[in-house]
Amino acid sequence: MPWLDDILWTYQTLIHSLGINGLLALSMYVVLAAGQLSLGQAAFMGLGAYTGALLSLHTGLPFALVLAASALAPAVVAAVIGIPTLRLTGVYLAIATIGLGEVLRVVYVNAGITGGALGLNGIPGRTETWMIFLALGLALAGAFAVGQSRIGRAMEAMRSDGIAAAVMGIDRAAGQLAALLVSAMLAGLAGCFSAHSASFIGPNDYAFETAVTILSFAILGGTGSPLGPVVGALVLTALPEVLRPLQDFRLVFNGLIIVLVVLFLPRGVVPWRMPRLGRLPRGMAP
Amino acid sequence: MTALLHVTGLSKRFRGLTAVAHVTFSVRAGHIHGLIGPNGAGKTTVFNLISGVLPPDDGEIAVDGRSVTRLPVHARAGLGLARTFQNIRLFDGMTVLENVATGAHARLTATLMQCLFRTPAWRAEERRLREQSLELLEVVGLRDRADLPAGDLSYGEQRRLEIARGLASAPRLLLLDEPAAGMNPHETEALARLLGRVRDRGVTLLLVEHDMGFVMKLCDWITVLNFGRCIAEGPPAEIRRDPVVIEAYLGAKGAARLACGESSL
Numbered sequence: 001m002p003w004l005d006d007i008l009w010t011y012q013t014l015i016h017s018l019g020i021n022g023l024l025a026l027s028m029y030v031v032l033a034a035g036q037l038s039l040g041q042a043a044f045m046g047l048g049a050y051t052g053a054l055l056s057l058h059t060g061l062p063f064a065l066v067l068a069a070s071a072l073a074p075a076v077v078a079a080v081i082g083i084p085t086l087r088l089t090g091v092y093l094a095i096a097t098i099g100l101g102e103v104l105r106v107v108y109v110n111a112g113i114t115g116g117a118l119g120l121n122g123i124p125g126r127t128e129t130w131m132i133f134l135a136l137g138l139a140l141a142g143a144f145a146v147g148q149s150r151i152g153r154a155m156e157a158m159r160s161d162g163i164a165a166a167v168m169g170i171d172r173a174a175g176q177l178a179a180l181l182v183s184a185m186l187a188g189l190a191g192c193f194s195a196h197s198a199s200f201i202g203p204n205d206y207a208f209e210t211a212v213t214i215l216s217f218a219i220l221g222g223t224g225s226p227l228g229p230v231v232g233a234l235v236l237t238a239l240p241e242v243l244r245p246l247q248d249f250r251l252v253f254n255g256l257i258i259v260l261v262v263l264f265l266p267r268g269v270v271p272w273r274m275p276r277l278g279r280l281p282r283g284m285a286p
Numbered sequence: 287m288t289a290l291l292h293v294t295g296l297s298k299r300f301r302g303l304t305a306v307a308h309v310t311f312s313v314r315a316g317h318i319h320g321l322i323g324p325n326g327a328g329k330t331t332v333f334n335l336i337s338g339v340l341p342p343d344d345g346e347i348a349v350d351g352r353s354v355t356r357l358p359v360h361a362r363a364g365l366g367l368a369r370t371f372q373n374i375r376l377f378d379g380m381t382v383l384e385n386v387a388t389g390a391h392a393r394l395t396a397t398l399m400q401c402l403f404r405t406p407a408w409r410a411e412e413r414r415l416r417e418q419s420l421e422l423l424e425v426v427g428l429r430d431r432a433d434l435p436a437g438d439l440s441y442g443e444q445r446r447l448e449i450a451r452g453l454a455s456a457p458r459l460l461l462l463d464e465p466a467a468g469m470n471p472h473e474t475e476a477l478a479r480l481l482g483r484v485r486d487r488g489v490t491l492l493l494v495e496h497d498m499g500f501v502m503k504l505c506d507w508i509t510v511l512n513f514g515r516c517i518a519e520g521p522p523a524e525i526r527r528d529p530v531v532i533e534a535y536l537g538a539k540g541a542a543r544l545a546c547g548e549s550s551l
């Protein structure tokens with residue numbers, strides 16, 4: 001199908017962004033679904049991007065291992081931040097992650113190996129479209145499977161009422177830490193894909209602004225199910241392209257759409273709530 | 287006889303205020319045990335200490351001979367401890383049925399991998415859970431509300447859902463904090479029958495309740511608190527005639543008036 005190849009070629013950057021932002025949105029969802037707020041998703045993404053880019057530039061590791069390392073590096077940092085802050089209830093994680101992006105930016109600028117303010121150039125284009133969407137599909141399927149089990153119910157319980165959840169035997173600190181680690185891994189994976197898609201990364205790509213954009217995917221899409229944030233990411237990624245004719249007004253319009261959704265669709269563009277207990281097969285229902 | 291719950295010298299202070307002071311009592315297996323006392327006597331605080339929601343300043347709590355004093359809240363559910371809340375704490379966004387299923391968390395065994403790959407073992411456990419949860423809703427009379435959001439239930443229904451959620455873990459000891467509060471006499475009567483059935487299923491109950499008729503009819507044994515102290519203990523027939531208890535509830539004047547008449551609590 002040559003016409004399909006044409007489309008894929010012309011819009012490759014956009015198509016990659018759709019999938020990568022979908023992964024980032026899912027990474028945000030995993031934290032929010034467990035009742036915590038992280039503003040470090042962009043920082044986790046950046047760690048994955050730098051880890052992956054450096055490994056590809058300096059070693060001959062196969063891409064699968066590069067991806068695995070890019071998922072693990074941010075998870076280690078997430079553990080260091082999460083273990084002390086998640087023992088406490090409240091917004092400590094959000095506060096602790098606000099500064100993370102800035103701290104890492106300073107590291108990227110000053111450490112020699114990370115290319116300083118210019119960032120890293122000539123990263124090999126190892127990301128294939130199918131890889132991104134396979135990862136996104138698997139992550140979505142996993143989020144649905146786990147979300148509809150005792151683990152998903154525990155997550156919603158700790159988000160809804162931490163004290164009642166604990167009385168039910170749910171270990172909130174452990175559950176929220178696990179969610180944060182999974183979330184950091186997804187963001188790291190997305191960062192690695194994006195670095196090997198764009199061929200260039202810089203220290204300013206993963207700052208607070210990016211963290212807020214990732215959060216807005218989840219807010220626009222809604223967090224009733226894993227689908228919401230992914231749809232939010234697709235909309236917010238495609239919108240600037242669709243609005244291209246508006247030129248300079250496009251950012252204003254983009255912002256306006258987010259505000260309108262928050263005002264009139266408080267549960268997001270996908271208000272559907274994922275059930276937490278499977279249905280009996282038809283005919284068995286009493 | 288065996289004490290399922292043993293509380294020794296339990297104390298809790300909130301800044302200047304001593305909410306619970308050296309409280310000692312035992313709950314026998316199979317009993318419905320009442321914990322009564324005027325408002326602010328420290329009953330809810332005792333529940334918070336037993337369930338681990340608050341750490342005690344002093345004292346020991348043992349379930350079935352095993353000390354749980356230093357166990358985190360979530361570890362106590364696995365030892366057969368469950369509770370309801372005076373100020374209802376349901377998971378509002380979840381359905382009624384999901385609330386009950388969440389109450390069963392501690393006794394479910396599915397691992398992350400089993401959930402992720404939806405293995406036959408996971409399926410079987412979830413199917414059993416669904417059936418058991420529906421059965422519990424039947425017991426508390428909420429079977430036809432199963433798929434509603436918990437937040438949509440009436441006050442009395444929410445109280446009954448808290449009981450079903452507490453029973454879902456198949457506890458040995460269920461702490462009930464004012465289960466009849468806000469219920470009409472008809473609902474209260476149904477609740478008394480329900481709690482009797484729960485006891486007959488082998489669940490020991492520790493009950494905080496202000497409705498004296500309810501407490502006296504239902505309880506096998508009663509502990510009375512006042513200003514955080516244990517002021518009386520015994521079977522309902524003794525407690526209702528105990529002048530110390532009557533004075534705590536009605537004040538000295540009321541007690542004197544009561545002594546002239548023939549009525550009791």
Ligand SMILES: Nc1ncnc2c1ncn2[C@@H]1O[C@H](COP(=O)(O)OP(=O)(O)O)[C@@H](O)[C@H]1O
Nearest residue numbers: 300303305323324325326327328329330331332
């Ligand atoms: N978390 C708390 N912080 C401060 N004071 C509290 C707290 N919980 C209870 N109290 C106080 O402790 C006393 C006992 O309260 P409580 O245990 O709720 O009584 P009861 O349940 O018997 O009505 C009251 O004076 C109450 O104001």
Ligand SMILES: [Mg+2]
Nearest residue numbers: 329330331372
């Ligand atoms: Mg109380």
